[in-house]
Amino acid sequence: MADFxxxxxxSFTVLGIGTELKSDYTDYAGINKEKADFWQAVKQDGRLDALKAIATNDYIFVVNEAVNNKMMHYAGVMTEESLPEASRVIQFPKGEYLVVKGEAETSEELSNMLTGIAFGQILPEAENFAYVGGPNAAVEMGQRNGLVFGEMWIPVVKK
Known part of the structure:
Protein backbone atom coordinates (compact mmCIF):
# COMPACT_ATOMS: atom_id res chain seq x y z
CA MET A 1 0.00 0.00 0.00
CA ALA A 2 1.18 3.54 -0.72
CA ASP A 3 2.78 5.68 1.99
CA PHE A 4 0.23 7.68 3.97
CA SER A 11 -11.26 23.06 10.51
CA PHE A 12 -10.15 25.48 7.80
CA THR A 13 -11.60 27.31 4.83
CA VAL A 14 -10.39 27.67 1.27
CA LEU A 15 -11.57 30.42 -1.08
CA GLY A 16 -12.11 28.83 -4.48
CA ILE A 17 -12.77 29.64 -8.10
CA GLY A 18 -14.53 26.66 -9.57
CA THR A 19 -16.08 24.83 -12.45
CA GLU A 20 -18.63 22.06 -12.70
CA LEU A 21 -17.21 18.84 -14.11
CA LYS A 22 -19.76 17.48 -16.57
CA SER A 23 -18.08 14.16 -17.47
CA ASP A 24 -19.41 11.00 -15.86
CA TYR A 25 -17.53 10.31 -12.63
CA THR A 26 -16.13 7.09 -14.16
CA ASP A 27 -14.79 8.94 -17.26
CA TYR A 28 -11.29 9.67 -15.95
CA ALA A 29 -9.99 10.91 -19.31
CA GLY A 30 -12.93 13.31 -19.66
CA ILE A 31 -12.60 14.56 -16.09
CA ASN A 32 -8.84 15.06 -16.43
CA LYS A 33 -9.32 17.02 -19.67
CA GLU A 34 -11.93 19.26 -18.05
CA LYS A 35 -9.62 19.87 -15.08
CA ALA A 36 -6.64 20.62 -17.35
CA ASP A 37 -8.70 23.06 -19.45
CA PHE A 38 -9.93 24.79 -16.28
CA TRP A 39 -6.41 25.18 -14.85
CA GLN A 40 -5.08 26.50 -18.13
CA ALA A 41 -7.88 29.11 -18.18
CA VAL A 42 -7.42 30.31 -14.57
CA LYS A 43 -3.66 30.63 -15.10
CA GLN A 44 -4.02 32.52 -18.38
CA ASP A 45 -6.79 34.94 -17.36
CA GLY A 46 -5.14 35.97 -14.09
CA ARG A 47 -7.71 34.47 -11.68
CA LEU A 48 -5.13 32.15 -10.09
CA ASP A 49 -2.70 35.05 -9.59
CA ALA A 50 -5.53 37.08 -7.98
CA LEU A 51 -6.15 34.22 -5.53
CA LYS A 52 -2.42 33.86 -4.78
CA ALA A 53 -2.18 37.59 -4.06
CA ILE A 54 -4.61 37.33 -1.11
CA ALA A 55 -3.45 33.95 0.24
CA THR A 56 -2.21 33.58 3.82
CA ASN A 57 0.41 31.00 2.71
CA ASP A 58 1.97 29.65 -0.50
CA TYR A 59 -0.31 26.61 -0.76
CA ILE A 60 -2.46 26.12 -3.86
CA PHE A 61 -5.49 23.89 -3.27
CA VAL A 62 -6.93 21.67 -5.99
CA VAL A 63 -10.33 20.94 -4.45
CA ASN A 64 -12.99 18.42 -5.48
CA GLU A 65 -16.39 18.63 -3.85
CA ALA A 66 -19.92 17.47 -4.55
CA VAL A 67 -22.27 20.47 -4.29
CA ASN A 68 -26.01 20.06 -4.89
CA ASN A 69 -25.39 16.78 -6.74
CA LYS A 70 -22.82 18.43 -9.03
CA MET A 71 -19.16 17.43 -9.22
CA MET A 72 -17.25 20.65 -8.60
CA HIS A 73 -13.53 21.37 -9.06
CA TYR A 74 -11.81 24.44 -7.60
CA ALA A 75 -8.55 26.33 -7.59
CA GLY A 76 -8.22 27.73 -4.10
CA VAL A 77 -6.12 29.31 -1.38
CA MET A 78 -6.37 29.80 2.38
CA THR A 79 -7.39 33.40 3.03
CA GLU A 80 -9.61 35.58 5.19
CA GLU A 81 -10.26 37.89 2.24
CA SER A 82 -12.73 37.67 -0.62
CA LEU A 83 -12.63 38.19 -4.37
CA PRO A 84 -15.51 39.02 -6.73
CA GLU A 85 -14.50 36.20 -9.11
CA ALA A 86 -14.37 33.61 -6.31
CA SER A 87 -17.27 31.20 -6.51
CA ARG A 88 -17.18 29.44 -3.13
CA VAL A 89 -15.85 29.46 0.40
CA ILE A 90 -15.10 25.78 1.00
CA GLN A 91 -15.35 24.53 4.59
CA PHE A 92 -13.09 21.66 5.54
CA PRO A 93 -14.22 20.02 8.80
CA LYS A 94 -12.15 19.50 11.94
CA GLY A 95 -11.23 15.84 12.24
CA GLU A 96 -9.03 13.09 10.95
CA TYR A 97 -7.54 13.36 7.46
CA LEU A 98 -5.86 10.86 5.20
CA VAL A 99 -2.62 12.57 4.12
CA VAL A 100 -0.69 11.28 1.11
CA LYS A 101 2.61 12.97 0.20
CA GLY A 102 4.18 13.11 -3.23
CA GLU A 103 6.11 15.02 -5.84
CA ALA A 104 5.88 15.32 -9.61
CA GLU A 105 7.13 17.42 -12.50
CA THR A 106 4.00 19.60 -12.77
CA SER A 107 1.10 20.70 -10.57
CA GLU A 108 -1.32 18.75 -12.76
CA GLU A 109 0.75 15.55 -12.51
CA LEU A 110 1.00 15.95 -8.73
CA SER A 111 -2.76 16.37 -8.31
CA ASN A 112 -3.59 13.44 -10.63
CA MET A 113 -0.98 11.17 -9.00
CA LEU A 114 -2.07 11.93 -5.41
CA THR A 115 -5.75 11.54 -6.31
CA GLY A 116 -5.05 8.21 -8.03
CA ILE A 117 -3.04 6.85 -5.09
CA ALA A 118 -5.57 7.99 -2.47
CA PHE A 119 -8.77 6.92 -4.23
CA GLY A 120 -7.35 4.05 -6.31
CA GLN A 121 -5.10 2.33 -3.76
CA ILE A 122 -5.34 3.52 -0.15
CA LEU A 123 -9.06 4.08 0.40
CA PRO A 124 -10.21 0.83 -1.30
CA GLU A 125 -7.77 -1.16 0.86
CA ALA A 126 -8.31 0.73 4.15
CA GLU A 127 -9.77 -1.42 6.88
CA ASN A 128 -10.03 1.01 9.80
CA PHE A 129 -11.08 4.30 8.15
CA ALA A 130 -13.28 5.49 5.28
CA TYR A 131 -14.01 8.57 3.20
CA VAL A 132 -17.66 9.51 3.60
CA GLY A 133 -17.76 12.60 1.42
CA GLY A 134 -17.00 16.25 1.84
CA PRO A 135 -14.36 18.31 0.11
CA ASN A 136 -10.94 16.82 -0.55
CA ALA A 137 -7.86 18.60 -1.84
CA ALA A 138 -4.51 18.08 -3.44
CA VAL A 139 -2.34 20.75 -1.83
CA GLU A 140 0.60 22.08 -3.83
CA MET A 141 3.07 23.20 -1.17
CA GLY A 142 6.12 24.30 -3.16
CA GLN A 143 8.98 23.25 -5.37
CA ARG A 144 12.33 21.59 -4.69
CA ASN A 145 14.93 20.03 -6.97
CA GLY A 146 12.82 20.99 -10.00
CA LEU A 147 9.76 19.08 -8.76
CA VAL A 148 6.42 20.22 -7.38
CA PHE A 149 5.67 18.70 -3.97
CA GLY A 150 2.54 18.47 -1.91
CA GLU A 151 -0.08 16.38 -0.18
CA MET A 152 -3.59 15.04 -0.67
CA TRP A 153 -5.94 15.84 2.25
CA ILE A 154 -9.10 13.73 2.52
CA PRO A 155 -11.39 13.84 5.57
CA VAL A 156 -12.00 10.32 6.89
CA VAL A 157 -13.86 8.61 9.73
CA LYS A 158 -12.86 5.53 11.70
CA LYS A 159 -14.74 2.36 10.75
Whole structure:
Protein backbone atom coordinates (compact mmCIF):
# COMPACT_ATOMS: atom_id res chain seq x y z
CA MET A 1 0.00 0.00 0.00
CA ALA A 2 1.18 3.54 -0.72
CA ASP A 3 2.78 5.68 1.99
CA PHE A 4 0.23 7.68 3.97
CA UNK A 5 -0.53 9.04 7.43
CA UNK A 6 -3.67 9.93 9.35
CA UNK A 7 -3.55 13.42 10.88
CA UNK A 8 -5.93 15.39 13.06
CA UNK A 9 -6.59 18.80 11.49
CA UNK A 10 -8.44 21.84 12.74
CA SER A 11 -11.26 23.06 10.51
CA PHE A 12 -10.15 25.48 7.80
CA THR A 13 -11.60 27.31 4.83
CA VAL A 14 -10.39 27.67 1.27
CA LEU A 15 -11.57 30.42 -1.08
CA GLY A 16 -12.11 28.83 -4.48
CA ILE A 17 -12.77 29.64 -8.10
CA GLY A 18 -14.53 26.66 -9.57
CA THR A 19 -16.08 24.83 -12.45
CA GLU A 20 -18.63 22.06 -12.70
CA LEU A 21 -17.21 18.84 -14.11
CA LYS A 22 -19.76 17.48 -16.57
CA SER A 23 -18.08 14.16 -17.47
CA ASP A 24 -19.41 11.00 -15.86
CA TYR A 25 -17.53 10.31 -12.63
CA THR A 26 -16.13 7.09 -14.16
CA ASP A 27 -14.79 8.94 -17.26
CA TYR A 28 -11.29 9.67 -15.95
CA ALA A 29 -9.99 10.91 -19.31
CA GLY A 30 -12.93 13.31 -19.66
CA ILE A 31 -12.60 14.56 -16.09
CA ASN A 32 -8.84 15.06 -16.43
CA LYS A 33 -9.32 17.02 -19.67
CA GLU A 34 -11.93 19.26 -18.05
CA LYS A 35 -9.62 19.87 -15.08
CA ALA A 36 -6.64 20.62 -17.35
CA ASP A 37 -8.70 23.06 -19.45
CA PHE A 38 -9.93 24.79 -16.28
CA TRP A 39 -6.41 25.18 -14.85
CA GLN A 40 -5.08 26.50 -18.13
CA ALA A 41 -7.88 29.11 -18.18
CA VAL A 42 -7.42 30.31 -14.57
CA LYS A 43 -3.66 30.63 -15.10
CA GLN A 44 -4.02 32.52 -18.38
CA ASP A 45 -6.79 34.94 -17.36
CA GLY A 46 -5.14 35.97 -14.09
CA ARG A 47 -7.71 34.47 -11.68
CA LEU A 48 -5.13 32.15 -10.09
CA ASP A 49 -2.70 35.05 -9.59
CA ALA A 50 -5.53 37.08 -7.98
CA LEU A 51 -6.15 34.22 -5.53
CA LYS A 52 -2.42 33.86 -4.78
CA ALA A 53 -2.18 37.59 -4.06
CA ILE A 54 -4.61 37.33 -1.11
CA ALA A 55 -3.45 33.95 0.24
CA THR A 56 -2.21 33.58 3.82
CA ASN A 57 0.41 31.00 2.71
CA ASP A 58 1.97 29.65 -0.50
CA TYR A 59 -0.31 26.61 -0.76
CA ILE A 60 -2.46 26.12 -3.86
CA PHE A 61 -5.49 23.89 -3.27
CA VAL A 62 -6.93 21.67 -5.99
CA VAL A 63 -10.33 20.94 -4.45
CA ASN A 64 -12.99 18.42 -5.48
CA GLU A 65 -16.39 18.63 -3.85
CA ALA A 66 -19.92 17.47 -4.55
CA VAL A 67 -22.27 20.47 -4.29
CA ASN A 68 -26.01 20.06 -4.89
CA ASN A 69 -25.39 16.78 -6.74
CA LYS A 70 -22.82 18.43 -9.03
CA MET A 71 -19.16 17.43 -9.22
CA MET A 72 -17.25 20.65 -8.60
CA HIS A 73 -13.53 21.37 -9.06
CA TYR A 74 -11.81 24.44 -7.60
CA ALA A 75 -8.55 26.33 -7.59
CA GLY A 76 -8.22 27.73 -4.10
CA VAL A 77 -6.12 29.31 -1.38
CA MET A 78 -6.37 29.80 2.38
CA THR A 79 -7.39 33.40 3.03
CA GLU A 80 -9.61 35.58 5.19
CA GLU A 81 -10.26 37.89 2.24
CA SER A 82 -12.73 37.67 -0.62
CA LEU A 83 -12.63 38.19 -4.37
CA PRO A 84 -15.51 39.02 -6.73
CA GLU A 85 -14.50 36.20 -9.11
CA ALA A 86 -14.37 33.61 -6.31
CA SER A 87 -17.27 31.20 -6.51
CA ARG A 88 -17.18 29.44 -3.13
CA VAL A 89 -15.85 29.46 0.40
CA ILE A 90 -15.10 25.78 1.00
CA GLN A 91 -15.35 24.53 4.59
CA PHE A 92 -13.09 21.66 5.54
CA PRO A 93 -14.22 20.02 8.80
CA LYS A 94 -12.15 19.50 11.94
CA GLY A 95 -11.23 15.84 12.24
CA GLU A 96 -9.03 13.09 10.95
CA TYR A 97 -7.54 13.36 7.46
CA LEU A 98 -5.86 10.86 5.20
CA VAL A 99 -2.62 12.57 4.12
CA VAL A 100 -0.69 11.28 1.11
CA LYS A 101 2.61 12.97 0.20
CA GLY A 102 4.18 13.11 -3.23
CA GLU A 103 6.11 15.02 -5.84
CA ALA A 104 5.88 15.32 -9.61
CA GLU A 105 7.13 17.42 -12.50
CA THR A 106 4.00 19.60 -12.77
CA SER A 107 1.10 20.70 -10.57
CA GLU A 108 -1.32 18.75 -12.76
CA GLU A 109 0.75 15.55 -12.51
CA LEU A 110 1.00 15.95 -8.73
CA SER A 111 -2.76 16.37 -8.31
CA ASN A 112 -3.59 13.44 -10.63
CA MET A 113 -0.98 11.17 -9.00
CA LEU A 114 -2.07 11.93 -5.41
CA THR A 115 -5.75 11.54 -6.31
CA GLY A 116 -5.05 8.21 -8.03
CA ILE A 117 -3.04 6.85 -5.09
CA ALA A 118 -5.57 7.99 -2.47
CA PHE A 119 -8.77 6.92 -4.23
CA GLY A 120 -7.35 4.05 -6.31
CA GLN A 121 -5.10 2.33 -3.76
CA ILE A 122 -5.34 3.52 -0.15
CA LEU A 123 -9.06 4.08 0.40
CA PRO A 124 -10.21 0.83 -1.30
CA GLU A 125 -7.77 -1.16 0.86
CA ALA A 126 -8.31 0.73 4.15
CA GLU A 127 -9.77 -1.42 6.88
CA ASN A 128 -10.03 1.01 9.80
CA PHE A 129 -11.08 4.30 8.15
CA ALA A 130 -13.28 5.49 5.28
CA TYR A 131 -14.01 8.57 3.20
CA VAL A 132 -17.66 9.51 3.60
CA GLY A 133 -17.76 12.60 1.42
CA GLY A 134 -17.00 16.25 1.84
CA PRO A 135 -14.36 18.31 0.11
CA ASN A 136 -10.94 16.82 -0.55
CA ALA A 137 -7.86 18.60 -1.84
CA ALA A 138 -4.51 18.08 -3.44
CA VAL A 139 -2.34 20.75 -1.83
CA GLU A 140 0.60 22.08 -3.83
CA MET A 141 3.07 23.20 -1.17
CA GLY A 142 6.12 24.30 -3.16
CA GLN A 143 8.98 23.25 -5.37
CA ARG A 144 12.33 21.59 -4.69
CA ASN A 145 14.93 20.03 -6.97
CA GLY A 146 12.82 20.99 -10.00
CA LEU A 147 9.76 19.08 -8.76
CA VAL A 148 6.42 20.22 -7.38
CA PHE A 149 5.67 18.70 -3.97
CA GLY A 150 2.54 18.47 -1.91
CA GLU A 151 -0.08 16.38 -0.18
CA MET A 152 -3.59 15.04 -0.67
CA TRP A 153 -5.94 15.84 2.25
CA ILE A 154 -9.10 13.73 2.52
CA PRO A 155 -11.39 13.84 5.57
CA VAL A 156 -12.00 10.32 6.89
CA VAL A 157 -13.86 8.61 9.73
CA LYS A 158 -12.86 5.53 11.70
CA LYS A 159 -14.74 2.36 10.75
Missing amino acids: TLKEKE
